[in-house]
Amino acid sequence: MSTAESASSPVPVKLDAVRAESKVVTPSGRIVRRFRRHRGAMVGLILLVLVAVYIIGGSIVFSEADANYNNTGIRLNPPSAEHPFGTDRVGRNILARTIYGGQISLLIGLLAVTVSVTLGTTIGALSGYYGGVIDSVLMRFTEAMLSIPSLLLLLVMAKFFGGRVSDVQFLGRTLSGSVVVIILIIGLTSWMALARIVRSTVLSLKEEEYITAARALGAPNYHIILRHILPNATASIIVAATLGIAGAILAEAYISFLGLGVQAPTASWGNMLTEAQEFQIIANAPWYWFFPGLLILLTVLSINFVGDGLRDALDPRSDKKV
Amino acid sequence: MTKYIIRRLLQAIPLLLITSAVIFVLLQSAGDPLATLGGRVPPRPEDRERLRRVMGLDQPIPVQYLYWLIGNDWVLIDRDGDGEPETPGTRKGVLRGDFGISSVTRQPAMQIVIDRLPNTLLLMVTAEFVIITSALFIGIYSAVRQYSLLDNVLTSLSFIMFSMPIFLVAFGLMYLFAVKTREWGLLYFPTAGMFDPRVGPTLGQLAWHLVLPVTAVSVVSIAAYSRYVRSNMLEVINSDYIRTAKAKGLNERRILFRHALKNACLPLVTLVGLDLPFFLAGAVVTEKIFAWPGMGRLFIDHLARLDYSVLMAILLLITAAVVVFQLLTDLVYTWLDPRIRYN
Numbered sequence: 001m002s003t004a005e006s007a008s009s010p011v012p013v014k015l016d017a018v019r020a021e022s023k024v025v026t027p028s029g030r031i032v033r034r035f036r037r038h039r040g041a042m043v044g045l046i047l048l049v050l051v052a053v054y055i056i057g058g059s060i061v062f063s064e065a066d067a068n069y070n071n072t073g074i075r076l077n078p079p080s081a082e083h084p085f086g087t088d089r090v091g092r093n094i095l096a097r098t099i100y101g102g103q104i105s106l107l108i109g110l111l112a113v114t115v116s117v118t119l120g121t122t123i124g125a126l127s128g129y130y131g132g133v134i135d136s137v138l139m140r141f142t143e144a145m146l147s148i149p150s151l152l153l154l155l156v157m158a159k160f161f162g163g164r165v166s167d168v169q170f171l172g173r174t175l176s177g178s179v180v181v182i183i184l185i186i187g188l189t190s191w192m193a194l195a196r197i198v199r200s201t202v203l204s205l206k207e208e209e210y211i212t213a214a215r216a217l218g219a220p221n222y223h224i225i226l227r228h229i230l231p232n233a234t235a236s237i238i239v240a241a242t243l244g245i246a247g248a249i250l251a252e253a254y255i256s257f258l259g260l261g262v263q264a265p266t267a268s269w270g271n272m273l274t275e276a277q278e279f280q281i282i283a284n285a286p287w288y289w290f291f292p293g294l295l296i297l298l299t300v301l302s303i304n305f306v307g308d309g310l311r312d313a314l315d316p317r318s319d320k321k322v
Numbered sequence: 323m324t325k326y327i328i329r330r331l332l333q334a335i336p337l338l339l340i341t342s343a344v345i346f347v348l349l350q351s352a353g354d355p356l357a358t359l360g361g362r363v364p365p366r367p368e369d370r371e372r373l374r375r376v377m378g379l380d381q382p383i384p385v386q387y388l389y390w391l392i393g394n395d396w397v398l399i400d401r402d403g404d405g406e407p408e409t410p411g412t413r414k415g416v417l418r419g420d421f422g423i424s425s426v427t428r429q430p431a432m433q434i435v436i437d438r439l440p441n442t443l444l445l446m447v448t449a450e451f452v453i454i455t456s457a458l459f460i461g462i463y464s465a466v467r468q469y470s471l472l473d474n475v476l477t478s479l480s481f482i483m484f485s486m487p488i489f490l491v492a493f494g495l496m497y498l499f500a501v502k503t504r505e506w507g508l509l510y511f512p513t514a515g516m517f518d519p520r521v522g523p524t525l526g527q528l529a530w531h532l533v534l535p536v537t538a539v540s541v542v543s544i545a546a547y548s549r550y551v552r553s554n555m556l557e558v559i560n561s562d563y564i565r566t567a568k569a570k571g572l573n574e575r576r577i578l579f580r581h582a583l584k585n586a587c588l589p590l591v592t593l594v595g596l597d598l599p600f601f602l603a604g605a606v607v608t609e610k611i612f613a614w615p616g617m618g619r620l621f622i623d624h625l626a627r628l629d630y631s632v633l634m635a636i637l638l639l640i641t642a643a644v645v646v647f648q649l650l651t652d653l654v655y656t657w658l659d660p661r662i663r664y665n
Contacts, residue, residue, distance in 0.1 A: 142342065162352075297486055
């Protein structure tokens with residue numbers, strides 16, 4: 001707009017000056033600014049970067065072999081200069097284990113969300129776009145999945161897939177097959193809310209005139225869904241995905257805590273706590289559960305903060321804050 | 323209204339069927355229930371085969387599901403394995419109230435679940451009561467004194483608590499209020515079981531043993547609920563009819579509790595109604611940590627042994643509770659808010 005005005009004005013105006021005056025705000029620029037003004041989101045982001053530095057930088061200092069090395073001569077030692085977070089029941093270095101466990105927990109969070117977002121978006125889009133029988137079948141299935149408590153469903157699925165997947169190589173680490181199982185089952189049990197959101201977005205848009213226009217021009221259905229409809233749901237998908245990572249990390253922690261998750265010797269923040277649940281350890285070796293627990297808390301908290309900030313930043317109605 | 327209720331209940335039937343089928347298939351394919359049969363001496367191969375036929379495990383999964391659902395007393399089963407069915411089946415099926423026999427304890431599955439249900443209910447109903455009262459208290463205070471120091475503190479705290487895994491809360495509580503306070507010679511709480519076996523299940527004992535598990539379950543939910551109450555309350559307080567009431571000169575307390583609270587509470591009813599059945603399941607972790615003999619622990623213990631009759635009974639009970647509570651919530655909602663009508 002401003003360029004057109006400056007071109008038509010009789011006095012030549014420097015473009016930069018016009019921009020500076022009218023403060024051209026692109027939509028993405030506005031989102032970034034809203035996000036940066038969200039105090040919680042910034043705190044969350046900083047925390048998250050710190051956690052990332054901890055689990056990635058830490059792996060330069062300690063090798064995975066260090067994390068799995070056990071020495072029963074130093075069982076349950078309290079934090080010291082050599083083992084800042086103490087040692088566990090078989091004398092492993094808890095600091096090193098939280099680093100490698102953190103990689104697993106975050107990896108599970110990210111990949112599980114990838115699975116659930118893909119599933120949720122696909123099911124929601126198909127259901128909303130095609131309607132009719134497809135819609136009824138998919139939505140009844142979604143409701144059925146929603147009415148089974150997710151923790152119990154996760155446990156049943158963990159039992160179902162347990163031991164069926166062999167170890168895999170990923171980013172230079174050998175991961176126990178249980179990691180893949182956890183990623184799958186968390187993904188398979190957490191797509192329902194997003195499917196509903198995407199479905200309602202699709203429903204509200206598919207009768208719009210620009211969709212009819214696209215169809216009249218001969219655009220195939222997949223093109224209409226992918227290029228014309230789904231981009232409108234990006235905001236909801238991003239927010240759901242971000243909060244989903246926090247949920248997935250917690251879910252991993254719960255299943256591993258109950259002994260059906262990631263299997264030793266691969267560490268995860270959740271299975272480090274399984275070993276700590278005897279009363280003697282809770283009472284006499286608080287460092288055993290405190291550090292993995294604290295890291296779960298910090299990570300989940302920061303992701304929730306970021307998700308909250310994203311929700312406010314991406315919602316055009318929250319403009320009053322700017 | 324009756325029509326509406328009937329329609330909703332009819333809609334629940336396919337839902338329960340789908341759910342039970344999905345879980346049944348998952349459980350049946352999860353492993354061999356005979357492999358872990360009660361931890362007894364492993365049966366001889368021929369006994370194992372016979373057991374498999376008696377329990378119906380030799381049938382394809384869809385047939386097993388059918389037997390589970392409607393029983394097998396209308397068919398003959400082949401007990402001796404000569405390829406010729408001769409013995410009539412004995413199971414009546416879930417639709418006739420027979421949930422099968424637990425492969426671990428040999429008792430009727432539903433009976434085992436019902437025996438444990440009151441323990442879980444005791445824990446969860448107490449927790450729900452604590453959650454609602456504290457959330458209302460905190461939420462209302464935060465809304466009325468918006469942006470005050472205490473409101474800010476509570477807001478930050480609720481964010482932290484909301485991200486807490488229950489086991490961290492539980493371990494922390496145990497460490498502080500059972501270990502440390504004992505060392506310091508202060509009041510300390512029991513961390514396992516429902517009562518002191520020397521005293522028996524008296525009311526005092528139960529209450530005493532409930533303190534830590536209830537606190538652990540509540541903390542996370544109080545955080546979420548109080549945020550919800552706060553935002554609802556803020557919305558109501560800033561609405562026109564509250565301003566009118568203020569302009570009329572009504573006293574603040576009366577406005578708050580007679581006019582505002584009622585409307586601010588409405589959405590909470592939905593939240594509680596929808597969350598309540600999931601609470602039954604959410605007890606798994608807490609019950610395990612505090613050795614509380616409830617349904618959640620029953621689930622974990624019997625999952626390890628693939629005792630599918632008991633597992634199916636628990637899951638079906640909770641799913642049915644979810645459906646019923648959804649309906650109840652909708653009904654209570656119309657009763658509380660006459661503006662809403664269902665047809």
